[in-house]
Amino acid sequence: MNVFEEVKKALCKASAGLDESKVVSGALLKDDLDIDSLDLVEVAMTLEDTFNLTLPEDEMENIRTVGDIVSVIEARLKVQSA
Amino acid sequence: MxxxxxxxxxxxxxxxxxxxxxxxxxxxxxxxxxxxxxxxxxxxxxxxxxxxxxxxxxxxxxxxxxxxxxxxxxxxxxxxxxxxxxxxxxxxxxxxxxxxxxxxxxxxxxxxxxxxxxxxxxxxxxxxxxxxxxxxxxxxxxxxxxxxxxxxxxxxxxxxxxxxxxxxxxxxxxxxxxxxxxxxxxxxxxxxxxxxxxxxxxxxxxxxxxxxxxxxxxxxxxxxxxxxxxxxxxxxxxxxxxxxxxxRGASIIAEIVGYGATSDAFHITQPLENGEAAAKAIELALAGVDCKKVGYINAHGTSTPLNDASETKAIKKAFGDRAYKIPISSAKSMLGHMMGAAGAIEAVVCCKVINEGIIPPTVNLEHPDPECDLDYVPNVARDGDVRIAISNSFGFGGHNSVIAIGRYDGQ
The missing domain is CATH 3.40.47.10 (Thiolase/Chalcone synthase)
Incomplete structure (x- = not known):
């Protein structure tokens, strides 16, 4: 599964009307995509279901960009497969 | 002021x-x-x-x-x-x-x-x-x-x-x-x-x-x-x-001329049977106006056996013999009970009655109840020149709330 594509899907699901072309790795969730803290919880829940993993709250708190989400998931996937 | x-x-x-x-x-x-x-x-x-x-x-x-x-x-x-x-x-x-x-x-x-x-x-x-x-x-x-x-x-x-x-x-x-x-x-x-x-x-x-x-x-x-x-x-x-x-040059629909609220202090779902507290709420709502000008009552009129009988008593207590001469109707006969929205839509109905000169009916009023013997505008709308209308709302908890709405006289 392509992690970035799944993150993009989750963001678009959480924020109806989000312009997909704006969802790039460096995009700031709050300033560029208007994703607030509540939206982010929903995004995390969707991704946890998609990848069947648990995203640690402390790591989610530091997330600022789309790429940050991708990194956290990739790191968890590595831990799980190890 | x-x-x-x-x-x-x-x-x-x-x-x-x-x-x-x-x-x-x-x-x-x-x-x-x-x-x-x-x-x-x-x-x-x-x-x-x-x-x-x-x-x-x-x-x-x-x-x-x-x-x-x-x-x-x-x-x-x-x-x-x-x-x-x-x-x-x-x-x-x-x-x-x-x-x-x-x-x-x-x-x-x-x-x-x-x-x-x-x-x-x-x-x-x-x-x-x-x-x-x-x-x-x-x-x-x-x-x-x-x-x-x-x-x-x-x-x-x-x-x-x-x-x-x-x-x-x-x-x-x-x-x-x-x-x-x-x-x-x-x-x-x-x-x-x-x-x-x-x-x-x-x-x-x-x-x-x-x-x-x-x-x-x-x-x-x-x-x-x-x-x-x-x-x-x-x-x-x-x-x-x-x-x-x-x-700001707004066009004015109507004037709010009074509001009264009381409590039955009786039961969480049943109204006080004699309508005493509800009558008091009507009186409070009309404290600042000539109650003889009331030409329409939008009843709470829920269609429960208890409400409609006690509301009738409350209206008689508040208006005396004149109660028989005031057209009363229940929008809930058609809208159902919109719960928290009911009082608001019924206030809109009062504004419409005042401005349009038409009183909407109480539908399904086919078999009159001797306990409910006022003029409920049965089944068919009627013309009416209404200066002041009141809207009654009563709620679980014993709430009796009444708002009085008057025609805006342009002054």
């Missing part, structure tokens, strides 16, 4: 239309908004009918996020609130945003969101409960969402008094303006209680009509009435300080 308070706009989402004009046209025509429940599977329920808002597509009225992130009751409130503000021609800007407030009450708030997430909690555990549960469930979200959408920064809160909520919201908004605390209030009520748990609860409490012939079930003041029909929707009015309304 006390200020005069006027109505300058209104909006509504009801079982008879997605705006005030359609709702009014259907009320005058005696159309019933009651039908079989479509919002959930009522197969196992004793009561299978409700007055649902039909063909309401939130995405057609609201931006996608607002449509998805609001419970149905708050969606109704947003749509009705925006209609009201538009109709009032009230432009919210930096010069006035702190002079305007919002007070849209709700009887049960986001009951559907709460029960859906309760299912999630039980089946999938606490980490799967939506972060939007609380913002969607809280009853004050109706007011807050209107404030956020319109940039209104004055007082913003909710208010709960069960089926009297809409009238109390208007009454408190009226007092805030009268006392000079604020220039304008966007006020009303909203509810969406056609949910399985809500229905089960009301049914178990014995409050609902068991008549499964939808259009005949809500029959206020009729001998064969056996309970109310749950309705849903929202109605919102813009109330303003008269001077403020004039200064």
């Amino acid at each position: 006390l200020n005069r308070v006027v109505v300058t706009g209104y909006g509504a989402v009801t079982p008879l239309g997605l705006n005030v004009d359609d709702t009014w046209r259907n009320l005058v025509a005696g159309v019933s908004g009651v039908g079989y429940i479509s919002l959930f599977d009522a197969t196992d329920f004793k009561v299978k009918i409700a007055a649902e808002v039909k063909d309401f597509d939130p995405a057609a009225h609201l931006d996608p996020t607002a449509a998805r992130r609001n419970d149905r009751f708050a969606q109704f409130a947003l749509v009705a609130g925006i209609q009201a503000i538009d109709a009032a021609g009230l432009k919210v800007d930096d010069a006035n945003r702190y002079d305007i407030g919002v007070l849209i009450g709700s009887g049960v708030g986001g009951l559907d969101s709460l029960t859906q997430q309760l299912d999630v909690l039980k089946t999938r555990g606490p980490t799967r409960v939506s972060p939007f549960l609380v913002p969607m469930m809280i009853a004050d979200s109706a007011s807050s969402q209107v404030s956020i959408k319109m940039g209104i920064m004055g007082a913003n809160f909710g208010l709960i008094s069960a089926c009297a909520t809409g009238t109390d919201a208007l009454g408190i908004a009226y007092k805030m303006i009268k006392w000079g605390e604020i220039k304008a209030m966007v006020a009303g009520g909203a509810d969406a209680a056609v949910t399985p748990v809500g229905f089960a609860g009301f049914t178990q409490a014995g409050a609902l009509s068991r008549n499964n012939e939808p259009q005949k079930a809500s029959r206020p003041f009729d001998m064969e009435r056996d309970g109310f029909v749950v309705g849903e929707g929202a109605a919102v009015l813009v109330l303003e300080n008269l001077d403020y309304a004039r200064s």
